[in-house]
Amino acid sequence: MADAAIQQKQFLSDKVERFTESVIREMTRQAMLYGAVNLAQGFPDFPAPADIKRAAQEAVANDINQYAITWGARNLRQAIARQTEVWQGISADPETEITVCCGSTECMISTLLAVCNAGDEVVIFEPFYENYGPDAILSGAKPRFVKLRPPSMADGEWTFDERELRAAFHNQTKAIILNTPNNPTGKVFTRAELELIRDLCVEFNVLAITDEIYEHILYDGTKHISIASLEGMRERTVTINGVSKTYSVTGWRVGWTIAPFAITNAIRKVHDFLTVGAPAPLQEAGAAALGLASEYYQKLAHGYRARRDRLMPALAEAGFKCFRPRGAYYVMTDISGFGFADDLAFTRYLVKEIGVAAVPGSSFYNDPRDGARQVRFAFCKRDETLDEAGKRLRRLPSRI
């Protein structure tokens, strides 16, 4: 058997040898295997809004069951254009500037495939959502990492060094990937930070590819700013978003890109041959979701703030040092206090012996050693789930 596996390896591409399957999604499988509480993968375990589930059911019943237009159902693109104007003041032409894909995940890979040539460099803040690494490899781009440094005080912010960022830009730089509100740190980039990034993009003629999937999940009075809304950026930004996190429907796989006409054209070509289109009835339901009243979004953020404030004390009590997130629904923690060899040994122990699944920090870093003292917990879960996790975590032996 082992011989057969070696034999089969010769058929594989060099690219796939350079990355593994997602650790985040592997942790969900382990949670199921060991009956652990899953605070690893970021998906809600509570119901999606009834109205939008009804819209999905009606779409199927009304026979919206064939392919939508490849770039997305027209009414969904119109709803995206309308809401992007309302929320971010960005106007986009639904006919020429918006492309609906199978989740933000496909948006990101389609964009990179559409813009990168072999050897192009892409700047990525680190720690980063793990998809960006394989995305860069698959598109032939060379990632160039810039560190986000954890706050020194529990209540501080993750920051980057301006000189380090500047040093990452040069004439091979094609794009910068930005994720705000950020997964896994919970950082919400400030206007001043975005302006700095904008200035570098303009100076070095670089594209910004911005993943804004947590747009509405904000705490402590932070505001989300789309870099495309900054002067000089609309024509050099691909803005990525989707229904997954805002409407608690991560399995629907409906996301979108907003980009200037020529870039949209290129993204549409890649998208067409990758997946043809996102699920048609769920695009209809997505259009309905984008029509929800503004109270919905306030409640969403409020609900997540309450969940954050429920999980963080439980983590602190169990011996974790927590970095308070300002947005998105993850808490990055420091596990130094437990005295484990590294994050992998720790999360293995956690899922098997304690019954809680979390994501090892190394999966968010290029060099695993940089994440060896960090572990991420997702709190997009029901109170009962968070409380059960808290109860189990109290069994963790604190070694110092």
Ligand code: GLN
């Ligand atoms: N963004 C989610 C996370 O970080 C996972 C998304 C996915 O698995 N596609 O956990």
